[in-house]
Amino acid sequence: MRLYTLPAWRLRWELVEGGGDPASYVEQVYERIRLFEKTLNSYITLRSMEEVVEEVEQQVREARRGAYKPLAGVLLAVKDNIAVEGLPNTCASRMLSKYIPPYTATVVERLVEAGAVVIGKTNMDEFAMGSTGETSAYGPTRNPWSINRVPGGSSSGTAAAVAAALATIGLGNDTGGSIRLPAAWTGLYGLKSTYGLVSRYGLVSYAESLEQIGPMTRNIMDLAVMMEAMAGFDPRDSTSLDYTPSRGVYTAAVERGEEGARLSVALLEDMVEHEAVSEDVRRVVYRAAEALEEMGAKVSREKVGRHVAYYALPAYYVIAMCEASSNLARYDNIRYGYREPPRPWEGWNTYYSRVRGEGFGREVKRRIMLGSWMLSAGYKDQYYVRALRLRRMVRDRLLSLAERYDVLLLPSAVTMPPRLGEAITDPVKLYMLDTVSVQANLSGLPALTVPAGKVRSIPLGVQLMARPLGEPRLFTAASMIATATGLHDLIAEPVG
Ligand code: GLN
Secondary structure (H helix, E strand, O other), rough: OOHOOHHHHHHHHHHHHHOOOHHHHHHHHHHHHHHHHHHHHOEEEEOOHHHHHHHHHHHHHHHHHOOOOOOOEEEEEEOOOOOOOOOOOOOOHHOOOOOOOOOHHHHHHHHHHHHEEEEEEEEEOHHHOOOOOOOOOOOOOOOOOOOOOOOOOOOHHHHHHHHHOOOEEEEEOOOOOOOHHHHOOOOOHEEEEEOOOOOOOOOOOHHHHOEEEEEOOOHHHHHHHHHHHHHHOOOOOOOOOOOOOOOOOHHHHHHHHHHHHOOEEEEHHHHHHHOOOOOHHHHHHHHHHHHHHHOOEEEEEOOOHHHHHHHHHHHHHHHHHHHHHHHHHHHOOOOOOOOOOOOOOOHHHHHHHHHHHHHHHHHHHHHHHHHHHHHHOOOOOHHHHHHHHHHHHHHHHHHHHHHHOOOOEEEEEOOOOOOOOOOOHHHHHHOOOOOHHHHHHHHHOEEEEEEEEEEOOOOEEEEEEOOOOOHHHHHHHHHHHHHHHHOOOOOOOOOO
16 A cells, blocks of 8 residues: 555554554555655655654554544654754754754654654755755756756745655745745745744744744645644643644644535735736636635635735844844854864954854855844944834734635745756745745744646746734635645656
């Protein structure tokens, strides 16, 4: 049986109840890694198969004995900025190439408790700064649906690995679209939850007021199962909400969607007709609106206005760079770093600038410098404070819409994935790829990517947004689209 093709919820059943062989599942996945990883470059660290087999067997044994393990034996790919004790945590940066965290992120702990087994740490844009996966110090990841294109970033490796079934489920993080954009370009489901719903403990911060860790899967039910295991209050994260979803709320919401539901949907017209959005993308968003209607939803058209559609992007980049410049100050190669000792005649200032110059890549350095400059005396009001004001306006507008409708529908990506090397040369071109992603982060609203069409045999996702803690509605709507279009459990067979 081809166990690697199964969604996590079915796989768990096969392994625990159906007599499926845990070792042969792991062997199948490693066989795919052997075939495709050279092309894709999706992992930075891969654990040994023997170790992984042992842990998968252990998880399945415990589940067979009756332990509650909704993800028993399921292989999990973890983005390389989320700590797993004992495994390198490079953030795809030379600066952290030698860093091995002595602790595990809360989300990983919870998923392992639910039965998952970490298979490895995935490639990404350096410090999660980028939208294509190409700023990695470990080389770019390729899109398994079309290997000359990027998979999207910054959670590029998790996206490619899960889409090509080099893992069954994955973790990414989303500061300004890093889960939703790669999910949209690789045929996956991906969720950036309400700010504070998922613990950030163990995530290397880039811009902490914007980001959340989140799941990436080939199936909407798997996304719900992962969220039920991950979400909820964590005393170790001071921004964690005092809220824990009750068991079964998200999976029940998915089931409701399979039957169809009378949701009210706002199609965000000026986001779909935005000049940055391509014709291909528009067509798929309208197709998703039809799919929702077929399943019983009532779709209305709304406009978000210029602040949300146009000014959110510069506001996001100002805030993100300012936070980045302060977060990345700690990488001085002494407290953290790749540990090249100072030269005997070198002063501290020379030493810091030399090692920070060598340790960080171009894009990261650009953001540290711009962020520090924008926070400097005399400029702060012009940039940072103004961006915060815009952030408030974006939030107010989206909140008022999200309170009037069950879900908002908009694109998840503005174009189809660029070819390797195409977007990375011009920073503004790169930033423009986030035109429709950053609003959810600025406002803290939950947002989900769901595959809704294919363009020249590459899958393309659309985005759903809801009010704070409105995740159940997102799961219902996504499940309605999945049922109507049949676009789930897609597996890429990379060639080349
Ligand atoms: N592309 C955006 C940026 O570079 C978002 C990245 C992310 O979500 N981590 O800031």
